[in-house]
Amino acid sequence: MSKTSTIGSAKSSMKRKNSIWHALPYIAPHFIIFAVFGIIPIIFGIGLAFTRWNMVGAPKFVGLQNFAKIFDPSTYFYSIFWRDLGHTLLFVLVSVPLTIIVPLLLAVALSKKGLKGAGLFQAIFYIPGLISIAAGALVWRMVFNSQFGLLNTTFHTDINWLGKNPVSAATSSSTVPRSPAWTRASTKPRRSTEPVRSGSSSPSLCRKSSCRCSTPPS
Numbered sequence: 492m493s494k495t496s497t498i499g500s501a502k503s504s505m506k507r508k509n510s511i512w513h514a515l516p517y518i519a520p521h522f523i524i525f526a527v528f529g530i531i532p533i534i535f536g537i538g539l540a541f542t543r544w545n546m547v548g549a550p551k552f553v554g555l556q557n558f559a560k561i562f563d564p565s566t567y568f569y570s571i572f573w574r575d576l577g578h579t580l581l582f583v584l585v586s587v588p589l590t591i592i593v594p595l596l597l598a599v600a601l602s603k604k605g606l607k608g609a610g611l612f613q614a615i616f617y618i619p620g621l622i623s624i625a626a627g628a629l630v631w632r633m634v635f636n637s638q639f640g641l642l643n644t645t646f647h648t649d650i651n652w653l654g655k656n657p658v659s660a661a662t663s664s665s666t667v668p669r670s671p672a673w674t675r676a677s678t679k680p681r682r683s684t685e686p687v688r689s690g691s692s693s694p695s696l697c698r699k700s701s702c703r704c705s706t707p708p709s
Contacts, residue, residue: 540557540558541553541554541555541557543556543557561573594616597616601613601616632653635652635653636652636653637649637650637651637652637653637654640652
């Protein structure tokens with residue numbers, strides 16, 4: 492009985508080995524691309540961290556001098572490193588709840604039986620995953636376009652959402668939303684109610700430049 496089981500296990504192990512060799516040609520292209528563009532650059536970058544290189548001559552090994560600069564306030568790398576580290580921590584604190592915790596709570600809520608409209612909301616949440624990143628980026632670029640974007644067209648604003656500082660542009664007084672009715676009312680010429688001085692033969696004495704009144708007959 493034990494001899495039969497031993498022979499069966501040996502055959503199964505041989506089948507697994509043969510299946511691995513059969514699958515290797517299919518996974519080899521992906522592994523080669525991943526190694527060339529993923530693993531090798533990571534190893535190369537780790538090696539460069541211990542050198543000083545101007546990308547012209549040969550790299551010079553400096554040990555831990557590059558890492559010591561991030562703790563020296565007199566160096567330029569000190570401010571850059573701690574600033575970017577703060578940005579990274581802020582990104583983690585904002586993105587992790589929005590991309591993991593909130594979707595998990597929504598998934599648990601939508602998985603309850605008897606919930607009306609659960610299938611519809613599941614489809615709505617899943618549809619963005621079917622859109623490629625490039626297509627989504629183009630759509631949002633058209634939405635936030637400052638000249639013919641959907642956002643500025645809808646609210647009748649002139650905000651450069653894709654500029655360097657869209658927050659200050661959105662809060663400035665020149666970008667307050669205005670309706671077409673307000674725009675027409677502000678550009679419509681007004682008639683002057685000021686009386687014309689007696690004896691005047693020219694309407695230029697009116698105080699309003701847009702006045703269309705004429706001199707009354709004598």
